[in-house]
Amino acid sequence: MSQQRVIVVGGGLAGLAASARVAEGGMSVDLFSLVPVKRSHSVCAQGGINACNEVARQQGYSEYEHFDETIYGGDFLADQHPVLEMANWAPRIIDLLDRMGVPFNRTSEGYRDLRLFGGSLFKRTHFAGATTGQQLIYALDEQVRRYESEGKVTKYEFWEFLAPVIENGRCVGIVAQDMRTMQIRAFRADAVVMATGGCGLVFGKSTNSIICNGAAAARCFRHGAWYANPEMIQVHPTAIPGADKLRLMSESARGEGGRVWVPRAKGDTRDPKNIPEAERWYFLEEKYPKYGNIVPRDIATREIFDVCVNMGLGVNGEKQVYLDLTHKPRDYLDRKLGGILEIYEKFVGDDPRDTPMRIFPAVHYSMGGLWTTHTKGSYTPAQPRAKHVSGATAPLDSRPGQGLAPGATNNMMTNIRGLYAFGEVNFAYHGANRLGANALLSCIFDGLFCGVSVLNYVKDEEPAKAPAADMPAGAFDASVDREQQAMKRLLATVSGAKPDTLTNPYAIGKELGDEMTAACTVVRTKARLEQCRVKLAELKDRYAKARLPDNAGWGNQSLGYARMVGDMLALADAISLGALERRESRGAHYRSDYTERDDANFMKTSLAKHANAGVTLEFVPIDDTLIAPTARTYGKTDAKAPAAS
Amino acid sequence: MEKTAAANRTVRLRIKRCDGPGKPSRWEEFRVPIEPGSNVISCLQAVAANPVTVEGTQTTPVVWDSGCLEEVCGACTMVINGKVRQSCSCLIDDYVTGNDDVITLEPMSRFPVVRDLWVDRARMFHNLKRIKAWVPLDGTYNLGPGPREDAATAERRYVLSTCMTCGCCLEACPQFDLEPDPATWDTSFVGAQVFGQAQLFNDHATSRQHAGERLDVLMGPGGINDCGNAQNCVQVCPKHIPLTQAIGAIGRAATIHAFVRFFRG
Numbered sequence: 001m002s003q004q005r006v007i008v009v010g011g012g013l014a015g016l017a018a019s020a021r022v023a024e025g026g027m028s029v030d031l032f033s034l035v036p037v038k039r040s041h042s043v044c045a046q047g048g049i050n051a052c053n054e055v056a057r058q059q060g061y062s063e064y065e066h067f068d069e070t071i072y073g074g075d076f077l078a079d080q081h082p083v084l085e086m087a088n089w090a091p092r093i094i095d096l097l098d099r100m101g102v103p104f105n106r107t108s109e110g111y112r113d114l115r116l117f118g119g120s121l122f123k124r125t126h127f128a129g130a131t132t133g134q135q136l137i138y139a140l141d142e143q144v145r146r147y148e149s150e151g152k153v154t155k156y157e158f159w160e161f162l163a164p165v166i167e168n169g170r171c172v173g174i175v176a177q178d179m180r181t182m183q184i185r186a187f188r189a190d191a192v193v194m195a196t197g198g199c200g201l202v203f204g205k206s207t208n209s210i211i212c213n214g215a216a217a218a219r220c221f222r223h224g225a226w227y228a229n230p231e232m233i234q235v236h237p238t239a240i241p242g243a244d245k246l247r248l249m250s251e252s253a254r255g256e257g258g259r260v261w262v263p264r265a266k267g268d269t270r271d272p273k274n275i276p277e278a279e280r281w282y283f284l285e286e287k288y289p290k291y292g293n294i295v296p297r298d299i300a301t302r303e304i305f306d307v308c309v310n311m312g313l314g315v316n317g318e319k320q321v322y323l324d325l326t327h328k329p330r331d332y333l334d335r336k337l338g339g340i341l342e343i344y345e346k347f348v349g350d351d352p353r354d355t356p357m358r359i360f361p362a363v364h365y366s367m368g369g370l371w372t373t374h375t376k377g378s379y380t381p382a383q384p385r386a387k388h389v390s391g392a393t394a395p396l397d398s399r400p401g402q403g404l405a406p407g408a409t410n411n412m413m414t415n416i417r418g419l420y421a422f423g424e425v426n427f428a429y430h431g432a433n434r435l436g437a438n439a440l441l442s443c444i445f446d447g448l449f450c451g452v453s454v455l456n457y458v459k460d461e462e463p464a465k466a467p468a469a470d471m472p473a474g475a476f477d478a479s480v481d482r483e484q485q486a487m488k489r490l491l492a493t494v495s496g497a498k499p500d501t502l503t504n505p506y507a508i509g510k511e512l513g514d515e516m517t518a519a520c521t522v523v524r525t526k527a528r529l530e531q532c533r534v535k536l537a538e539l540k541d542r543y544a545k546a547r548l549p550d551n552a553g554w555g556n557q558s559l560g561y562a563r564m565v566g567d568m569l570a571l572a573d574a575i576s577l578g579a580l581e582r583r584e585s586r587g588a589h590y591r592s593d594y595t596e597r598d599d600a601n602f603m604k605t606s607l608a609k610h611a612n613a614g615v616t617l618e619f620v621p622i623d624d625t626l627i628a629p630t631a632r633t634y635g636k637t638d639a640k641a642p643a644a645s
Numbered sequence: 646m647e648k649t650a651a652a653n654r655t656v657r658l659r660i661k662r663c664d665g666p667g668k669p670s671r672w673e674e675f676r677v678p679i680e681p682g683s684n685v686i687s688c689l690q691a692v693a694a695n696p697v698t699v700e701g702t703q704t705t706p707v708v709w710d711s712g713c714l715e716e717v718c719g720a721c722t723m724v725i726n727g728k729v730r731q732s733c734s735c736l737i738d739d740y741v742t743g744n745d746d747v748i749t750l751e752p753m754s755r756f757p758v759v760r761d762l763w764v765d766r767a768r769m770f771h772n773l774k775r776i777k778a779w780v781p782l783d784g785t786y787n788l789g790p791g792p793r794e795d796a797a798t799a800e801r802r803y804v805l806s807t808c809m810t811c812g813c814c815l816e817a818c819p820q821f822d823l824e825p826d827p828a829t830w831d832t833s834f835v836g837a838q839v840f841g842q843a844q845l846f847n848d849h850a851t852s853r854q855h856a857g858e859r860l861d862v863l864m865g866p867g868g869i870n871d872c873g874n875a876q877n878c879v880q881v882c883p884k885h886i887p888l889t890q891a892i893g894a895i896g897r898a899a900t901i902h903a904f905v906r907f908f909r910g
């Protein structure tokens with residue numbers, strides 16, 4: 001029989017973990033990425049990765065509490081079984097990364113150091129300096145390089161995924177383009193794993209890398225894959241405003257004692273160091289005495305937005321608040337936060353050890369993504385449990401297989417047979433809001449745990465009977481032909497005339513980002529979303545007439561950009577439609593015209609489907625059989641407005 | 646630090662362009678509006694959206710490589726005013742203070758140009774294979790934690806491990822030449838990045854077992870003997886990796902290794 005192969009699209013943490021696991025299982029892997037995999041967006045993650053650990057455990061923490069926090073943090077929108085399995089595996093994943101040589105920060109005795117992160121009262125976040133994501137991806141990159149040198153993994157770097165090849169409802173390969181030679185060709189595979197990350201670029205400027213455009217997911221969506229909870233976009237409370245990017249100021253700045261404040265008096269333009277304590281408003285500490293500055297992201301974001309936009313109390317009347325670390329000793333800050341403080345210094349020019357940083361919220365993470373399914377594990381209580389009391393004895397141990405059935409072939413498979421989605425590109429773990437330091441975990445968990453599912457699918461199901469390598473060429477040739485036609489059509493628009501904003505793809509892309517940021521981020525309303533959808537229709541019209549500035553047959557980046565704008569428009573359609581139809585507030589999704597969570601109608605996954613007529617949306621029930629929903633308040637007390645002056 | 650910018654301030658980017666391998670290079674100049682906080686990438690984005698030279702000629706958008714935009718992926722490395730560095734962290738105000746001043750952008754010269762400012766650094770990744778830059782893991786099964794490590798070792802390894810394969814140290818090195826043909830890569834000079842990575846893995850309790858093999862490679866053609874100790878590398882490394890220390894450590898280990906190998910026969 002022909003050699004069976006698996007394609008992994010994306011070489012971030014999820015894609016690399018999947019590649020390593022599949023290669024280890026003895027199957028050949030073809031790994032595709034827009035950039036050399038080592039440069040994937042995962043390098044940006046700063047703060048850390050969560051897992052129950054011995055110290056926290058002895059203080060009363062458990063994998064079960066990690067699970068409970070994640071469900072609660074996600075405002076009860078996530079299907080619960082996959083989250084349970086992920087939390088149970090977390091400590092094992094940390095051990096594995098440790099064996100791979102990740103230089104985790106160490107205590108004086110040589111154990112892995114831990115820090116506090118949003119959404120938990122326990123120290124359960126493992127970290128490596130201020131570049132945890134970089135360190136984790138390098139460790140996995142090294143393991144995959146080892147498999148590459150043994151001939152088990154073949155890398156296609158600077159290759160862009162254009163479309164899945166689907167034959168009789170089954171994914172049997174992909175079409176991709178070499179970004180240098182511009183060659184378009186089909187690759188056959190018995191299973192395809194999408195691990196293409198998030199979609200920050202749909203919002204123009206975000207904390208994401210510039211390559212996080214969501215186009216790969218959109219292409220699957222346009223070919224029939226369902227897209228779930230598109231409206232769930234996390235806006236990070238603390239980013240540094242910038243001309244090309246909104247650079248993240250990690251949550252660890254709050255975890256290590258950073259305090260968020262504004263001057264109590266409107267228009268107080270004094271140097272922050274000269275403003276006495278009594279004249280500063282630490283609004284998070286005042287409103288949330290229990291969690292203080294480490295309330296979860298959506299809450300912090302909305303409070304900062306409220307203070308600046310509604311109360312007009314932003315620093316110097318602008319959209320910015322102080323994030324203050326100056327009360328901490330310099331050497332402590334250098335040791336714990338050196339790298340991220342350097343970023344601020346480098347891009348702003350101020351030393352945050354002396355001067356409070358100025359920050360404002362920015363689009364950061366997509367909880368929504370390609371819809372995936374799974375097989376539940378063995379834990380099926382008669383009734384959902386009440387919310388776990390923090391520090392109480394866990395009702396379950398952390399044995400594998402209670403949340404998900406290990407190796408079940410449909411774990412994280414999309415609605416298209418043989419097409420999987422791992423990492424940020426799926427919707428599976430974070431519900432309506434992701435807790436800090438849970439994303440790296442979900443990416444690696446998907447790759448390692450569900451990598452086995454991919455192997456089993458290829459060995460035991462359709463591909464075993466009808467390998468992709470033996471299929472007739474028709475479907476592959478047709479897909480290549482379609483993509484070539486699309487490319488030719490775009491290249492034919494090049495005229496050499498001066499670009500005008502109506503048809504310039506870069507202008508269309510920028511307007512898309514501005515519109516999505518204005519209408520679909522922190523506060524959403526029916527009226528504004530409807531206006532946004534009118535604007536999207538206009539942009540689609542203009543896009544159909546877009547004119548490219550370059551028809552080169554070599555290294556043509558404008559072609560890639562223009563093609564991607566079309567795909568981002570499709571995702572924007574789904575995001576705005578989800579935001580419009582979800583008439584409640586939940587997690588990151590806040591509707592000022594429906595401020596309450598509405599479990600009866602909307603504790604449901606929103607499912608977007610792409611048809612010729614456009615995007616449709618429906619709400620489908622979730623798996624809430626493990627924990628009963630409670631109000632997600634994080635112990636908020638009614639805060640007093642600041643003293644008027 | 647207050648940066649006051651005149652309204653309507655511009656900068657001129659003088660860019661060395663090339664349409665592809667084997668094609669001639671040419672210079673083109675673009676005028677771009679700037680604001681405080683503008684950097685080379687935001688200017689290149691403006692050029693892409695409106696690729697018209699200062700002479701008013703319509704041209705193609707300049708091609709460049711980038712990713713993180715926060716100096717952690719290494720993609721956007723290029724030569725700016727004659728010095729190699731990341732373009733995303735290159736604030737315009739740090740380079741020019743006046744109005745309509747010129748900044749020059751060139752691709753790195755020690756790697757083959759793909760197009761314009763985009764170069765192909767595959768050789769750097771290839772070199773990581775040569776020295777087995779990984780921990781030889783038994784597999785992904787659950788086997789408990791890794792070796793316990795004291796905080797000082799972890800910190801030392803962390804710094805080495807922040808190397809983002811950007812190539813600055815190689816661009817600045819007098820010994821590291823352009824090698825477009827992969828057939829020569831196994832014998833041409835590896836450069837400082839590889840010494841840093843070899844040291845990273847030789848310092849790890851599990852990966853140390855490959856130390857001898859790494860030293861064998863680094864004592865062969867293109868290894869430690871080709872380093873002229875010019876120390877340019879350490880001065881340009883954006884991550885402040887102690888490259889000369891690593892070169893020294895590898896050199897000493899190589900001497901001992903050669904000695905032992907000699908007596909073992």
Ligand SMILES: Cc1cc2nc3c(=O)[nH]c(=O)nc-3n(C[C@H](O)[C@H](O)[C@H](O)COP(=O)(O)OP(=O)(O)OC[C@H]3O[C@@H](n4cnc5c(N)ncnc54)[C@H](O)[C@@H]3O)c2cc1C
Pocket residue numbers: 009010011012013014015032033034035037040041042043044045046047048049132133159160161162195196197198207208209211212215216248364365422423424425436437438439440441443
């Ligand atoms: C600034 C920042 C800080 C963060 N900090 C943390 C943190 O501390 N802890 C935490 O848990 N999470 C954090 N996150 C979130 C986390 O980093 C991401 O969710 C995670 O890294 C995503 O990994 P991934 O493997 O899914 O995708 P990515 O790392 O984004 O990789 C995507 C891959 O897909 C490839 N790709 C994309 N499109 C195509 C295409 N069309 N064709 C071919 N290849 C394609 C890319 O080349 C890349 O290799 C942070 C995020 C940001 C933005």
Ligand code: SF4
Pocket residue numbers: 817818819820821836837871872873874875876877878879892
């Ligand atoms: S010390 Fe060696 S590696 Fe560094 S620049 Fe000089 S010759 Fe190159």
Ligand code: SF4
Pocket residue numbers: 807808809810811812813814815837838841881882883884885886888
């Ligand atoms: S050692 Fe420094 S300069 Fe050299 S590739 Fe690594 S980060 Fe870049």
Ligand code: FES
Pocket residue numbers: 710711712713714715716717718719720721722731732733734
């Ligand atoms: S874009 Fe990543 S280093 Fe500049």
